[in-house]
Amino acid sequence: xxxxxxxxxxxxxxxxxxxxxxxxxxxxxxxxxxxxxxxxxxxxxxxxxxxxxxxxxxxxxxxxxxxxxxxxxxxxxxxxxxxxxxxxxxxxxxxxxxxxxxxxxxxxxxxxxxxxxxxxxxxxxxxxxxxxxxxxxxxxxxxxxxxxxxxxxxxxxxxxxxxxxxxxxxxxxxxxxxxxxxxxxxxxxxxxxxxxxxxxxxxxxxxxxxxxxxxxxxxxxxxxxxxxxxxxxxxxxxxxxxxxxxxxxxxxxxxxxxxxxxxxxxxxxxxxxxxxxxxxxxxxxxxxxxxxxxxxx
Amino acid sequence: xxxxxxxxxxxxxxxxxxxxxxxxxxxxxxxxxxxxxxxxxxxxxxxxxxxxxxxxxxxxxxxxxxxxxxxxxxxxxxxxxxxxxxxxxxxxxxxxxxxxxxxxxxxxxxxxxxxxxxxxxxxxxxxxxxxxxxxxxxxxxxxxxxxxxxxxxxxxxxxxxxxxxxxxxxxxxxxxxxxxxxxxxxxxxxxxxxxxxxxxxxxxxxxxxxxxxxxxxxxxxxxxxxxxxxxxxxxxxxxxxxxxxxxxxxxxxxxxxxxxxxxxxxxxxxxxxxxxxxxxxxxxxxxxxxxxxxxxxxxxxxxxxxxxxxxxxxxxxxxxxxxxxxxxxxxxxxxxxxxxxxxxxxxxxxxxxxxxxxxxxxxxxxxxxxxxxxxxxxxxxxxxxxxxxxxxxxxx
Numbered sequence: 001x002x003x004x005x006x007x008x009x010x011x012x013x014x015x016x017x018x019x020x021x022x023x024x025x026x027x028x029x030x031x032x033x034x035x036x037x038x039x040x041x042x043x044x045x046x047x048x049x050x051x052x053x054x055x056x057x058x059x060x061x062x063x064x065x066x067x068x069x070x071x072x073x074x075x076x077x078x079x080x081x082x083x084x085x086x087x088x089x090x091x092x093x094x095x096x097x098x099x100x101x102x103x104x105x106x107x108x109x110x111x112x113x114x115x116x117x118x119x120x121x122x123x124x125x126x127x128x129x130x131x132x133x134x135x136x137x138x139x140x141x142x143x144x145x146x147x148x149x150x151x152x153x154x155x156x157x158x159x160x161x162x163x164x165x166x167x168x169x170x171x172x173x174x175x176x177x178x179x180x181x182x183x184x185x186x187x188x189x190x191x192x193x194x195x196x197x198x199x200x201x202x203x204x205x206x207x208x209x210x211x212x213x214x215x216x217x218x219x220x221x222x223x224x225x226x227x228x229x230x231x232x233x234x235x236x237x238x239x240x241x242x243x244x245x246x247x248x249x250x251x252x253x254x255x256x257x258x259x260x261x262x263x264x265x266x267x268x269x270x271x272x273x274x275x276x277x278x279x280x281x282x283x284x285x286x287x288x289x290x291x292x293x294x295x296x297x
Numbered sequence: 298x299x300x301x302x303x304x305x306x307x308x309x310x311x312x313x314x315x316x317x318x319x320x321x322x323x324x325x326x327x328x329x330x331x332x333x334x335x336x337x338x339x340x341x342x343x344x345x346x347x348x349x350x351x352x353x354x355x356x357x358x359x360x361x362x363x364x365x366x367x368x369x370x371x372x373x374x375x376x377x378x379x380x381x382x383x384x385x386x387x388x389x390x391x392x393x394x395x396x397x398x399x400x401x402x403x404x405x406x407x408x409x410x411x412x413x414x415x416x417x418x419x420x421x422x423x424x425x426x427x428x429x430x431x432x433x434x435x436x437x438x439x440x441x442x443x444x445x446x447x448x449x450x451x452x453x454x455x456x457x458x459x460x461x462x463x464x465x466x467x468x469x470x471x472x473x474x475x476x477x478x479x480x481x482x483x484x485x486x487x488x489x490x491x492x493x494x495x496x497x498x499x500x501x502x503x504x505x506x507x508x509x510x511x512x513x514x515x516x517x518x519x520x521x522x523x524x525x526x527x528x529x530x531x532x533x534x535x536x537x538x539x540x541x542x543x544x545x546x547x548x549x550x551x552x553x554x555x556x557x558x559x560x561x562x563x564x565x566x567x568x569x570x571x572x573x574x575x576x577x578x579x580x581x582x583x584x585x586x587x588x589x590x591x592x593x594x595x596x597x598x599x600x601x602x603x604x605x606x607x608x609x610x611x612x613x614x615x616x617x618x619x620x621x622x623x624x625x626x627x628x629x630x631x632x633x634x635x636x637x638x639x640x641x642x643x644x645x646x647x648x649x650x651x652x653x654x655x656x657x658x659x660x661x662x663x664x665x666x667x668x669x670x671x672x673x674x675x676x677x678x679x680x681x682x683x684x685x686x687x688x689x690x691x692x693x
Contacts, residue, residue: 188403190405191407193392193399193401193405194399194401194405194463194466195407196371196372197370197371197392197393197395197399197476198419198422198467198470199393199394199396199419199423200393200418200419200422201393201422204422208407208418209407213409
């Protein structure tokens, strides 16, 4: 029982100094740090959303924001962009991971390294590069306007929700590819060879052998994508798409631009609830579909 | 049941082999060379496998036997040469068009599919009607004794059961050729022995399936194969029936790899053409041995004697007796294995279990019958004496 109730820490190479303390002490320290850094501000956000600047707790602030059509549109737009971006990331990530893993080509290592580099970029950089490439005065429009002898830019999707989605797909696809590449590296090539010898053509092998093995990794990568795109702020802000307002933009607009902290906190709480709900769903789905194999993430 | 199905299109007068010769293709390698970058994995490999024949590719690791099998399956493309299934050149044909069943060492069952789905995979890929798939899956699972496990997943099966399912899956598509790549290597000794019998039984029931069996285990090869192709260092060394390779090994490598033979350098003294026997000199001793090919007095040959063909004699008297000093004694349950030093060469002897095995250092006498020994070509290496060869296949 003593070993359960207490734990000791030995300092120094010779084991000269021993600190013996109850086990809960070792849990308490990180818990306090977490509370100070995360739960305390969270508590104040929730408190502000309920009480406003002063007064007793009430749900009136929630009712006011949640009933506004502006908020409904932002919520729907957030979910729509996140879902479409995640689908795009899954599709593109699966195809690219397949090519990298099973269709060896010169420069595959360089390509793989480039994917890791994208993971290290800040997300707004992608939005910025999109503006330079596909924006009204971007490189592609400049070339096409010259070729087509027109004054109107022919590429005109960047400042719409599709521009945001494309930028998010570009930025977040590596988050799907990484676990997929790890899963494919674990896949026994004998499965593919045997399937092929049994008469299965490449598409059937992808559909019936490779894809089922990739599902846990896709769930892991896809869920991460969904969570990240749901909370994406930098790309939406830098693209500056007209009429594309997402929840993080609502929070920013209310709290920073309009100084309406209460409404900003209400939107933040809704955003947090959405993220936590999705994360819980992800854990549940993962536990039902062989989550152990998704630990590659 | 199965034999009836396979024999549906066979004329009543046909023997299974005759029928298979007409219906099933054999395999033909024509000077096949396979290279991985600058490494040659299979060099100028030519071999004819008859329809319905079981051919074992036997050799140590890295001898090129699996590469040969993968070339037949279509997973590697030869740099030179051609491969035929029957009269069809399949050298450039994609694997899914070849109609080959394949069983690999680690079973390679699809982990997310139930047993019945695994067995039916090839049938689905081939576009068989759903009703026919179910019937054939049932039939094949019954044949390999796995009928009761149809709804299970592979991870719920033992190694032996998984291998049975893998065999049923490969056979369910009615392949022209069945490729078995070390199919028993992952099983323990007892299961391996049982599965060996199972495969032998399956082949008796399916005499028209041509089987290419890759193994490094001589017992598997000797048990199953009609013929054995011995391979070493990416090349074909010898081909022959299991019996001929064992009793009359054409080369030193085959003699030692198949059956762990003792090889001793001897000098021909006299050759009796009528009796097909030769008198040879081994150090100071004169020995009488069988010799199928002409041997000239004064020539150096290798005397090949199997360990079990040597018997311990209480006295150093009589013909064909060799004396040596015991260097090691090993008890192997059903036999004692002795290692002896004979004039600097090592000799291996398998005897019945001995009540009082000779201790190390004791001088003993060994006897062998002339027809239990054979003469091989002169040594092609520096060693003129016997060597302690322990092929992996010795473990069964």
